Amino acid sequence: MHVMKHMGDGGHEQVVFLRDAGAGLTAIVAIHSTMLGPALGGTRMYPYATEEDALRDVLELSRGMTYKAAAAGLPFGGAKAVIVGDPSKDKNDRLFGAFGRFVNRMNGLFHTGEDVGTDASDMDVVRKETRFVGGASPEHGGAGDPSPVTAYGVVHGMKACAAERWGQDSLEGRLVAVQGLGKVGWALAELLLQANATVIGTDVDQNRRKQARKRLCIRTVPPDEIYDVPVDIFAPCAMGGAISEHTLPRLTCEVIAGSANNQIAGADVPRAILERGILYAPDYVINAGGLINVHVELHGYHRTQALTLTREIDSRLREIFAVARRCGIPTSVAADRIVEQRLTDAREALRYTGWSQSTRA
């Protein structure tokens, strides 16, 4: 894989390869942009089959983080780290300690937190070596799992969708399909029930479905049937790629709004969503609550402040819907345009003021 070419194509600033043989650490940090501030992004641990797979993933994910931070109005750029390894058997304190020392050496250019394959206990170890980490457990001075805040943001995003589609932001009486009853999906289901919506859930984990029936008292369906359930809102909260040319024709909902990253699979899908008359809440806008939580944590955590900032997802979506409506374009395209304009404005400001992350550090 030609690293420099891929960096050029994606507009990445820096890629750092990390290796500590003694600690069993092989990792890559990709800094996509520091245009709006230091680069922020979680650390993923995954048993990548090849170095190329790891590199491709970290480049793509770090670019997405730039968009997510910019869309949320945060003073952060985008980055991501990937650790090559199996989280079920390769985790140990030595590995995360070595990773933390590398992060510390980057001296604030890169801030990280948990992601797929890592959790608060791993961030506790990283935090022993560096202050440039969020998502550590409350006992170690962190804000803990950001998932409930992500779910809180998704509910507020759904309210913006309801206002756009049905003229009022209440979710009362709405039927919502939640795909994936994990950390975010479960918390989302609880918030929806509190808002007097009806929830139908699914998960590939049969035990999760059983627990949801028992503890949340909701109806569940097998994973593949969730696309066919007639609902008002479809909430993808599992893996990426849930909305594709194969699944979209099966959906009868009027709104798609959920927490999963990279929900849309296929270049033609955004237009197809628009043509089917479905309102789509762009994933990186509606699922920014967790990132906002980490941002607040890095400045001294206050839950109220995290929730207040997360509620702004509502107005950010309304702005995107208005642009999409005015221009007749998919909402995901409108979101990209708004973000890209924000980055262009920052670049222009840099040209005039000479400000940059490196001069600020």
Ligand code: NAD
């Ligand atoms: P999680 O691993 O806790 O939950 C995901 C759940 O989805 C699991 O219970 C899993 O069994 C289930 N699942 C997997 N594939 C499925 C399928 N095909 N059909 C139904 N269920 C399936 O993860 P999470 O932290 O809840 O995150 C959910 C999604 O939201 C992910 O895409 C994640 O990247 C995204 N996200 C999470 C956060 C956060 O704060 N946790 C923030 C932003 C985005």
